[in-house]
Amino acid sequence: MKKIISKITSLLFLIGVNVSCDYVTNVNPPVEPTTGPVSNVIYRKVLVEDYTGHKCGNCPAAAVVLSGLETTFSGKIVPLAIHAGFFATTNVAYPTSFTTTAGNAYDVLFGNSAAGNPNGLVNRVGYGTGSFIKAYSIWSSEVAILAAQPAKFQIKIKNTFNTATNLLNTDITVKSLASNLGTYKLVVLLSQDGIIAEQLNYTLPVGSQNVLNYEFNHVLRGAINSEWGDLVFPAAASINDSVVKSFTGFSVNSTYDAAKCHVIAFVYDADAASSTFYEVLQVEEEKVK
Amino acid sequence: MSKKITLRFLLIFTFSLFFNKYNAQTETDLGNIHGNFQIDAANYQRDTIIKADPGSEVFRYNAFGNINYTKGGFSAGARFESYNPPLIGYLPGYRGSGVPYRFARYKHKDIDITVGNFYEQFGSGIALRAYENRGLLYDNALDGMRVIFTPRNGVTLKGLVGKQRTYFSLSPGVVRGIDGEINFMELFDSLLGKSKTKLILGGSFVSKYQQDQDPTIVLPENVGTSAGRLAIIRGGFNFNAEYAYKINDPSYQNKFSYKPGQAIIASTSYGTKGFSIMFAGKMLDNMSFRSDRNATNTIDMINYQPDLSKFHTYSLMAYYPYGTQANGEVGGSCEIQYKVKKGTWLGGKYGMDITVNGSAFYALDTMGINASTDSIKHLKYSTNYGNVGNEFYHDINIEITKKLSKKLKFTMMYANQFLNQSVVQFNTLDKEEHPDVSSHIGVLDITYKYKSNSAIRFETQGFFGSYNYRDSKLDANGVKNSTNNTGSWISELIEWTPSTHWSITIADQYNYNNPIVAKRVHYYFGMLGYVNGPTRISISYGRQRQGIFCAGGVCRFVPASSGLSLSISSSF
Numbered sequence: 001m002k003k004i005i006s007k008i009t010s011l012l013f014l015i016g017v018n019v020s021c022d023y024v025t026n027v028n029p030p031v032e033p034t035t036g037p038v039s040n041v042i043y044r045k046v047l048v049e050d051y052t053g054h055k056c057g058n059c060p061a062a063a064v065v066l067s068g069l070e071t072t073f074s075g076k077i078v079p080l081a082i083h084a085g086f087f088a089t090t091n092v093a094y095p096t097s098f099t100t101t102a103g104n105a106y107d108v109l110f111g112n113s114a115a116g117n118p119n120g121l122v123n124r125v126g127y128g129t130g131s132f133i134k135a136y137s138i139w140s141s142e143v144a145i146l147a148a149q150p151a152k153f154q155i156k157i158k159n160t161f162n163t164a165t166n167l168l169n170t171d172i173t174v175k176s177l178a179s180n181l182g183t184y185k186l187v188v189l190l191s192q193d194g195i196i197a198e199q200l201n202y203t204l205p206v207g208s209q210n211v212l213n214y215e216f217n218h219v220l221r222g223a224i225n226s227e228w229g230d231l232v233f234p235a236a237a238s239i240n241d242s243v244v245k246s247f248t249g250f251s252v253n254s255t256y257d258a259a260k261c262h263v264i265a266f267v268y269d270a271d272a273a274s275s276t277f278y279e280v281l282q283v284e285e286e287k288v289k
Numbered sequence: 290m291s292k293k294i295t296l297r298f299l300l301i302f303t304f305s306l307f308f309n310k311y312n313a314q315t316e317t318d319l320g321n322i323h324g325n326f327q328i329d330a331a332n333y334q335r336d337t338i339i340k341a342d343p344g345s346e347v348f349r350y351n352a353f354g355n356i357n358y359t360k361g362g363f364s365a366g367a368r369f370e371s372y373n374p375p376l377i378g379y380l381p382g383y384r385g386s387g388v389p390y391r392f393a394r395y396k397h398k399d400i401d402i403t404v405g406n407f408y409e410q411f412g413s414g415i416a417l418r419a420y421e422n423r424g425l426l427y428d429n430a431l432d433g434m435r436v437i438f439t440p441r442n443g444v445t446l447k448g449l450v451g452k453q454r455t456y457f458s459l460s461p462g463v464v465r466g467i468d469g470e471i472n473f474m475e476l477f478d479s480l481l482g483k484s485k486t487k488l489i490l491g492g493s494f495v496s497k498y499q500q501d502q503d504p505t506i507v508l509p510e511n512v513g514t515s516a517g518r519l520a521i522i523r524g525g526f527n528f529n530a531e532y533a534y535k536i537n538d539p540s541y542q543n544k545f546s547y548k549p550g551q552a553i554i555a556s557t558s559y560g561t562k563g564f565s566i567m568f569a570g571k572m573l574d575n576m577s578f579r580s581d582r583n584a585t586n587t588i589d590m591i592n593y594q595p596d597l598s599k600f601h602t603y604s605l606m607a608y609y610p611y612g613t614q615a616n617g618e619v620g621g622s623c624e625i626q627y628k629v630k631k632g633t634w635l636g637g638k639y640g641m642d643i644t645v646n647g648s649a650f651y652a653l654d655t656m657g658i659n660a661s662t663d664s665i666k667h668l669k670y671s672t673n674y675g676n677v678g679n680e681f682y683h684d685i686n687i688e689i690t691k692k693l694s695k696k697l698k699f700t701m702m703y704a705n706q707f708l709n710q711s712v713v714q715f716n717t718l719d720k721e722e723h724p725d726v727s728s729h730i731g732v733l734d735i736t737y738k739y740k741s742n743s744a745i746r747f748e749t750q751g752f753f754g755s756y757n758y759r760d761s762k763l764d765a766n767g768v769k770n771s772t773n774n775t776g777s778w779i780s781e782l783i784e785w786t787p788s789t790h791w792s793i794t795i796a797d798q799y800n801y802n803n804p805i806v807a808k809r810v811h812y813y814f815g816m817l818g819y820v821n822g823p824t825r826i827s828i829s830y831g832r833q834r835q836g837i838f839c840a841g842g843v844c845r846f847v848p849a850s851s852g853l854s855l856s857i858s859s860s861f
Contacts, residue, residue, distance in 0.1 A: 021513040021536045022510055023509070024508070024509050027507050027667045029506065029507050072505055086848070115586070129457070129458050130458045131455065133382065135584070135585050137540075137583045138583035140505050141502035142502075144503070209717065
């Protein structure tokens with residue numbers, strides 16, 4: 001017995017001593033040769049939600065990361081900025097309200113602002129676990145993993161916008177790419193880019209941190225159907241089952257620049273008993289006009 | 290062998306669960322079962338005066354229970370925890386229930402093996418410290434295996450491997466560590482055992498592994514920290530020092546700096562009858578060490594960067610507390626305790642205790658790097674160790690405790706504090722929004738013990754703050770910005786203990802000269818407590834101030850709260 005214990009001890013020590021230290025001298029990853037598409041597989045797009053607020057001085061750093069992801073993962077992510085919680089409330093210095101009923105509902109349920117801004121969700125993976133809310137430094141690696149996975153659904157968005165009345169019609173086509181036996185819901189949201197307003201920004205030198213002309217992108221403006229959405233398929237969906245959900249007469253606020261607005265549609269697992277409850281399985285976005 | 294032990298343990302455990310009512314505290318052939326539990330629950334309410342809005346989840350609680358079994362050298366245990374949801378102010382990631390802590394441990398002669406969860410500390414903790422603080426809901430227990438080997442008297446070797454607790458799951462990183470310590474007096478007992486001077490040397494190496502899945506940057510997957518320590522003890526004299534070095538460890542905490550980390554911590558003290566003096570100092574540079582490089586708040590911390598500032602128990606003394614700056618700081622503390630002898634003019638019949646304490650902490654003198662090559666640029670900054678930067682915090686305080694008669698005693702305390710609030714709490718140099726806070730704080734605490742088991746305690750505190758808005762600008766009305774200026778406070782408390790079982794407390798904190806008249810609010814509080822042996826029950830009702838808690842660039846708003854609270858704890 002004592003010999004066994006001694007061996008275990010020695011083994012543990014050897015493991016400890018022999019673990020290496022990785023000294024990094026070049027932080028740039030090697031450039032891999034570009035290859036063309038190897039198959040017709042449809043991959044998951046990734047919804048990256050940035051929970052933020054205009055009074056959150058640490059939050060612009062997350063917006064910079066999100067912007068970088070759009071370049072790195074061009075066409076593979078759908079960014080969305082959700083202003084909610086204490087740092088999103090208005091005051092004299094920050095009078096513009098970016099909060100929405102949908103954003104507040106997400107923030108309350110998911111606990112993002114309570115966990116400390118900035119942070120985010122990546123396809124809302126891991127609800128109910130400690131790793132659900134993610135620091136922006138991990139977004140890129142999470143996106144890389146999810147964007148390499150085959151999709152269960154395909155989404156197509158077709159928008160028709162009446163400039164005279166500001167009414168938006170949108171047709172969302174959801175196609176099942178696998179045998180999907182669970183409960184799935186479709187959420188349709190409106191986001192806007194290029195909003196100029198006040199933002200506290202700690203990445204800037206002292207004295208210039210209260211930025212008056214900060215550009216806000218991907219700002220959630222509201223839900224076109226509802227924040228928790230509608231059932232996509234009334235029963236289990238087979239491969240190639242398809243459904244079109246039409247939303248007509250959605251009034252886009254006249255103060256929004258419709259040319260900078262997007263419709264975002266995503267399908268998520270709505271089965272409370274599922275281990276992937278709330279996980280976004282596919283997402284798509286399309287310009288309003 | 291291990292199978293037999295496991296089977297036997299299971300049988301004993303099951304049997305004991307049914308019969309421990311009768312023999313829980315009695316050592317029998319079947320071993321001993323003991324444990325404890327606690328629940329803190331609150332029913333919050335809307336309170337528009339202090340802007341407390343609990344939302345729809347008005348009932349919240351933190352609860353846990355430990356059950357441990359010991360027989361000879363074998364012990365095993367588990368802890369159940371439940372937070373659905375946790376109380377306001379605690380990290381929401383803890384929402385849920387489960388058994389995050391369970392272990393089995395076997396000690397026999399020179400070997401001590403633990404499987405499952407365990408806590409551990411190497412030296413001062415600067416290389417590794419796995420511990421829990423239930424009051425803060427901090428728990429970075431390791432889940433894996435640990436071996437402690439004592440081949441000779443005076444020599445201790447430790448080896449461990451495991452993953453850290455992250456809420457109700459585990460960190461993505463793996464922690465591996467070894468530690469060795471030699472007590473030369475015990476090792477060479479025959480030669481040095483009678484020496485008055487004791488010398489202890491120790492060293493540790495801790496490494497973490499976390500996969501690099503980031504396609505945009507090369508991250509070190511194995512990051513190691515090495516540390517060496519020394520302790521010299523002679524009579525009342527004590528000296529401890531530890532140095533640690535960490536290789537490149539880019540993380541969310543250090544804004545992905547690849548600069549190696551360094552730390553040096555030293556303390557020395559001397560004590561004799563009625564007098565003691567202690568000095569402690571530290572320099573920490575980029576020593577945040579976490580098993581998940583993306584972790585925020587107080588999650589997945591492998592090491593412990595010590596806080597040398599005085600831990601105050603009086604509420605207004607701790608109104609602007611200080612916490613170690615995770616990315617770097619330099620500072621120290623000194624404390625002198627003196628007991629004035631009985632029968633002297635100051636000491637009177639019962640003597641008098643005087644404690645003088647001072648601490649100060651400064652930023653490191655750093656300079657940003659803007660070099661052309663990526664590898665250097667990613668160091669982010671360089672440090673001039675020959676100088677210090679701006680002041681973060683100081684606290685100079687004196688505490689006098691004196692017993693006037695068999696029935697009457699008092700404690701008086703005064704402190705002068707300074708907090709560089711913008712940097713320490715908000716991670717910015719913007720003094721306009723977050724001014725420096727200087728304060729004078731006084732406390733008088735009087736206890737009158739009118740019967741052997743009955744007492745009344747009066748406590749009065751005053752916080753007199755001044756807020757320095759450097760670079761302050763005038764608004765459109767010509768008024769200076771006064772955001773985050775809460776002015777001064779007073780606090781009063783009466784605690785009546787009519788018997789050993791019961792206590793009643795009534796308290797009020799009043800923000801009497803807040804610059805905004807509408808915010809001159811009373812934060813009242815009342816509590817009824819009952820104690821019977823190991824069981825403690827308390828019911829309280831009152832208001833809790835709002836505050837912002839920031840750590841490592843992440844700020845968490847802890848909202849004001851108001852409501853009824855219940856706390857029950859016991860052990861067996």
